[in-house]
Amino acid sequence: MKQQSYVGRFAPSPSGLLHYGSLVTATASYLQAKHNDGQWLLRIEDIDPPREISGATDDILFTLERFEFEWDQAPLYQSTRLEQYRSVINNLVRLDQVYACSCSRKDLANDIQKSELGKRYPGTCANKKLDTTDASFNLRLRTENKNITFQDATYGEIAHNLFKEIGDIIVYRKFDIPSYALAVTVDDAYQGITEVVRGFDLLAFTPVQIYLSQQIQLPIPRFLHIPIIVNERGQKLSKQTGAAAVAIRNRSTVLIQALNDLGQLVPKKLESEPIKQIWSWAIKHWNVDNIPKTKQIYMS
Numbered sequence: 001m002k003q004q005s006y007v008g009r010f011a012p013s014p015s016g017l018l019h020y021g022s023l024v025t026a027t028a029s030y031l032q033a034k035h036n037d038g039q040w041l042l043r044i045e046d047i048d049p050p051r052e053i054s055g056a057t058d059d060i061l062f063t064l065e066r067f068e069f070e071w072d073q074a075p076l077y078q079s080t081r082l083e084q085y086r087s088v089i090n091n092l093v094r095l096d097q098v099y100a101c102s103c104s105r106k107d108l109a110n111d112i113q114k115s116e117l118g119k120r121y122p123g124t125c126a127n128k129k130l131d132t133t134d135a136s137f138n139l140r141l142r143t144e145n146k147n148i149t150f151q152d153a154t155y156g157e158i159a160h161n162l163f164k165e166i167g168d169i170i171v172y173r174k175f176d177i178p179s180y181a182l183a184v185t186v187d188d189a190y191q192g193i194t195e196v197v198r199g200f201d202l203l204a205f206t207p208v209q210i211y212l213s214q215q216i217q218l219p220i221p222r223f224l225h226i227p228i229i230v231n232e233r234g235q236k237l238s239k240q241t242g243a244a245a246v247a248i249r250n251r252s253t254v255l256i257q258a259l260n261d262l263g264q265l266v267p268k269k270l271e272s273e274p275i276k277q278i279w280s281w282a283i284k285h286w287n288v289d290n291i292p293k294t295k296q297i298y299m300s
Contacts (some may be wrong), residue, residue: 006038008040008041008193008196010030011187012051012060014052015053017058017059017060020246021239021243023196023254027282029197034286042075044077047082057127067251068277084177088216098172099140100131101170103121108124111171119257137174138170138172138174153288154291157257158203166208182212185216185218195221197226206223227293230299257300261292262290
């Protein structure tokens with residue numbers, strides 16, 4: 001049965017041009033929304049100016065338009081929502097759920113423990129009562145010693161204990177920059193996102209988003225993760241690994257490749273059809289069960 005009032009999203013960061021891996025993620029999220037008669041929203045995650053590239057946002061929008069993605073509302077820019085993030089943090093501070101942390105990476109070098117989710121913060125500043133208005137400090141959300149369990153549409157049941165595995169979470173970084181975790185959690189709720197579709201590399205982040213949603217008392221969306229696209233060296237496509245911008249000259253060929261990588265077996269007759277016909281077929285025949293259960297797919 002198709003879901004009613006489905007709302008999905010694609011949320012690129014303008015830290016580079018749109019590469020093939022991001023196009024595959026956009027394709028999966030778009031088809032999941034449209035197959036379920038839902039809305040597909042676009043969000044530009046532009047809250048980290050030092051990492052952003054001039055002109056990247058315009059290039060991302062242009063590329064999506066050339067591939068004939070159709071979003072249902074004007075794009076939401078996270079840079080316009082800084083007051084909302086700060087309001088959430090101020091409330092968490094009042095509830096003593098957030099504290100200031102003066103630790104640098106160097107300070108923690110000898111104390112950090114590693115887990116499946118990454119490095120664990122040992123709670124060095126948890127009881128120091130540092131000034132939460134001092135912009136030179138990070139702000140951390142206290143975690144609880146309990147399992148966060150969720151059902152991923154691709155990878156099944158996932159469970160993690162944030163307190164044991166990563167410790168208290170940075171929700172605001174030095175110099176008044178909201179963390180990715182905070183901004184994504186707040187904005188998914190603000191936009192009414194019912195299901196988050198994104199790459200496997202963010203699967204381990206999902207318990208953080210769920211825990212944050214619980215603490216802020218926000219609705220929790222469903223989750224569907226897909227394999228990431230990697231280069232011949234097994235590295236995720238990114239600006240750091242030299243990923244090229246997606247080719248728009250042969251758009252139909254590129255889109256068909258994305259569909260095939262997502263396990264959607266495209267009929268050969270569509271190879272000569274315009275891109276709108278490919279989308280029409282893909283929306284009708286989209287099947288989540290066909291998405292590969294692997295962690296990564298090598299770019300062909």
